[in-house]
Amino acid sequence: MVMSDKTTILLADDDVDYLFQMKLHLQQSGYKVITAESQREAEELLQSVQPDLAIFDLMMETEDSGFILCYKTRRKYPEVPIIIATAVASETGVSFGLNTEEEQRWIKADLYLEKGIRKEQMLTEIKKLLKA
Amino acid sequence: MLVVDDEPGICSGVKRILERFTVSYPFMDEDRGFDVYESYTGEEAIGFIQQSPPDIVLLDNKLPGIQGTEVLDYINKNNRDIIVMIITSYASLELAVKATNQGAYDFIPKPFTPQELKSSMENVTKNIFLRSMTKKLNKEGKEVRFQFLSVLSHELKSPLNAVEGYLQIMQERQAGNNLSDYDQVIDRSLQRIKGMRTLIMDLLDLTRIQSDEKDKQYKQVNLKEVAQGAIESINPYAIQKDVTVELHMDKEVEVYGDPNDMEIVMNNLVSNAVKYNYHGGGVDINIDGDMQGVHIQVRDTGIGMKKEDTARLFKEFVRIKNDQTKNITGSGLGLSIVKKVIDLYDGHIDVESEPEKGSTFTVFLPITKYKSETTTS
Numbered sequence: 067m068v069m070s071d072k073t074t075i076l077l078a079d080d081d082v083d084y085l086f087q088m089k090l091h092l093q094q095s096g097y098k099v100i101t102a103e104s105q106r107e108a109e110e111l112l113q114s115v116q117p118d119l120a121i122f123d124l125m126m127e128t129e130d131s132g133f134i135l136c137y138k139t140r141r142k143y144p145e146v147p148i149i150i151a152t153a154v155a156s157e158t159g160v161s162f163g164l165n166t167e168e169e170q171r172w173i174k175a176d177l178y179l180e181k182g183i184r185k186e187q188m189l190t191e192i193k194k195l196l197k198a
Numbered sequence: 199m200l201v202v203d204d205e206p207g208i209c210s211g212v213k214r215i216l217e218r219f220t221v222s223y224p225f226m227d228e229d230r231g232f233d234v235y236e237s238y239t240g241e242e243a244i245g246f247i248q249q250s251p252p253d254i255v256l257l258d259n260k261l262p263g264i265q266g267t268e269v270l271d272y273i274n275k276n277n278r279d280i281i282v283m284i285i286t287s288y289a290s291l292e293l294a295v296k297a298t299n300q301g302a303y304d305f306i307p308k309p310f311t312p313q314e315l316k317s318s319m320e321n322v323t324k325n326i327f328l329r330s331m332t333k334k335l336n337k338e339g340k341e342v343r344f345q346f347l348s349v350l351s352h353e354l355k356s357p358l359n360a361v362e363g364y365l366q367i368m369q370e371r372q373a374g375n376n377l378s379d380y381d382q383v384i385d386r387s388l389q390r391i392k393g394m395r396t397l398i399m400d401l402l403d404l405t406r407i408q409s410d411e412k413d414k415q416y417k418q419v420n421l422k423e424v425a426q427g428a429i430e431s432i433n434p435y436a437i438q439k440d441v442t443v444e445l446h447m448d449k450e451v452e453v454y455g456d457p458n459d460m461e462i463v464m465n466n467l468v469s470n471a472v473k474y475n476y477h478g479g480g481v482d483i484n485i486d487g488d489m490q491g492v493h494i495q496v497r498d499t500g501i502g503m504k505k506e507d508t509a510r511l512f513k514e515f516v517r518i519k520n521d522q523t524k525n526i527t528g529s530g531l532g533l534s535i536v537k538k539v540i541d542l543y544d545g546h547i548d549v550e551s552e553p554e555k556g557s558t559f560t561v562f563l564p565i566t567k568y569k570s571e572t573t574t575s
Contacts, residue, residue: 080524083360083386090372103524127519153352 072098073196076117078108078135079151080126084181088121091185092192105131109138116143119196122175124152136174147195148174151188153181200235202243202269203258203285208308209236212256215312221323230323240264244272251277253326254319256306258285259293267297274301279329281322285310349515353397353529357390389527397529403462404531407539414456421451421460421485421492428464429483436472436481443472443481451487453563459539466532467496467559473526474557475500491545491564499556508549512537 075097079085082103089099100115102108105126120139124132132150139148150173164170164178176195179188201212213234220229235252237243240261247255255273259266266284273280284305286294294305303325306318364387366372373379406413422445429436429443436443453460471481479499486493501522503511510516515530517523540547543563551557 080519081356081360082524083363083390086382086386087360087363087367090367094372104521 072096073118074098074100074115075192076100076102076108076111076115076120078102078105078121078126078132079123080104081123084123088185088188092189095189097192105135108135112139112142117146119147119149119192121149121151124150132175133173140174147176147198149177149179149191149195150175151179151181199232199254199256200237200243200246200252201256202237202240202261202266203256204238204260204262205258206238208258208285209238212315215315216319219316219319221320223324223327230327232319238262240266240269243269247273247277247280251280253279253281254322255280255282256285257282257302258308259297267293267300270297270300270302281326283318283322346514350401353515354394357394360390361387393527393529396527397531400529400531400535403535404538407459407462407535407542414459416454416456418452419455419457419460421453421464421494422447424457424460424464425468425483425485427461428468431465432469432472435469439472439475440478441472441475441481442479443468443483445483445485447485449487451485451492453487453492453565455543455563459542463494463536463539463561466536467494467561470532471496471498471500471557471559473528474498474523479556487565489565491562494561494563495558497556497558502551502553502555502557504553505551508551511549512547 073096075092077085077088077092077099078101079088080103085101085103089101092099100111100117102111105128108122120135122132122135124130126132128134132152136148136150139146164173164175177191179191199216201209203209203212213236216232216234220231222229235246237246241263243255243257246252255269257266257269261269270282270284273282282302284294284297284302285308286297286305287308294302294307298305303322304318306314364383367383368380373383425445425447429445432443468481468483475481475498481499482495482497484493484495484497503518507518511518512533514534516534517528517530537547540561540563545561545563547562548560549557550560
């Protein structure tokens with residue numbers, strides 16, 4: 067598939083290794099990727115760029131950086147699908163997601179993923195969200 | 199406490215003696231008194247234990263219905279926490295020995311004097327107190343350990359994940375067939391492996407300081423040599439960052455301790471002062487001793503930190519995350535180890551810090567406790 071105008075994904079994560087690897091992977095799948103290593107960097111990028119999709123880590127500068135980014139993105143670009151990708155369950159044992167109505171109300175994301183998922187699965191999820 | 203005896207005289211006697219008696223030990227927060235209840239038969243006693251298990255059962259072996267040993271059996275099966283004392287006559291000493299083998303804590307030969315009863319109650323109380331403390335400590339220890347292990351496994355897994363991802367990139371030639379295009383991938387892999395090695399070394403330090411006293415080799419340690427050693431090992435990195443490290447000592451200072459422990463403290467403080475410094479910055483180490491003990495101060499002109507960060511600094515796996523620290527590798531264990539070592543010596547460590555100005559770590563190690571040990575040995 068040739069994309070003349072590439073789909074842009076904003077990827078925010080403070081784990082530079084994850085950021086690098088996911089960026090490369092998404093680029094190879096034909097996406098244009100812009101990256102941010104912190105909530106602050108992501109907010110700055112969002113001032114000037116409207117991505118087609120955003121993937122946020124949860125815990126960056128603060129424990130809820132990802133949630134804050136969700137809110138801010140949704141306010142500025144209500145149409146942009148958002149994925150929260152986090153290792154929080156394996157790190158803290160706290161597990162939540164978008165399973166209940168209440169969670170869906172306060173977590174302004176379209177999809178909530180545990181970081182351990184395979185890269186192919188991530189691509190499938192991204193495609194689903196972009197089509198919707 | 200429950201007294202089980204078919205002789206009312208014994209029951210009321212015990213009650214009278216113990217109701218005005220309290221046990222006190224310096225290690226217990228408060229004195230312990232006794233509430234004494236009475237049962238005249240074994241059946242009655244079991245009923246009482248089912249209702250409200252006491253801490254102690256004072257049990258006569260010869261009872262009208264079921265025997266004392268049967269009550270003991272019941273307690274062993276159902277209320278193992280209860281301490282059982284057997285009351286017995288000298289004639290049946292053999293039986294008493296058998297009872298202790300069956301799980302009775304001790305026995306009191308009959309007839310006993312008030313003083314004999316009191317001193318065995320002192321013993322039992324001490325035992326109950328120590329047992330509850332051990333239980334509490336074990337529980338807390340287990341929880342702390344569990345928390346530590348879950349964070350540790352995350353810290354060990356994350357570099358593995360990163361390196362695995364990089365190797366996959368290379369395996370699939372995701373950046374093409376030109377090896378030089380993989381430089382960053384290889385650099386990062388090596389860095390993460392190095393970080394993992396540091397973590398493992400720190401863990402070894404941690405087990406070493408938590409090891410038994412007998413593994414320690416206490417002697418007079420020359421702190422100048424320790425400081426010079428620390429400077430030497432960080433020197434290559436200091437040169438790379440153009441950080442000047444200076445040692446200031448007006449006189450020779452020795453401390454009585456394990457050389458390994460002293461190296462752990464000094465190495466961590468000095469290497470942190472270089473790691474979290476600016477390019478071209480400085481580190482000053484001041485060591486001084488007086489009648490009270492040894493003062494070590496490591497001052498740097500580095501990135502410093504906020505006040506709320508200094509409060510968490512000595513906890514395990516705490517690393518201050520911000521733009522300035524994101525490229526500095528560390529296990530998050532160094533300062534927690536330093537703190538543990540200093541605690542072992544009844545010393546203390548303080549930190550003063552100002553963002554973008556630098557940090558000063560001050561260590562005090564008291565000298566008296568260990569001095570006296572040297573003179574006696």
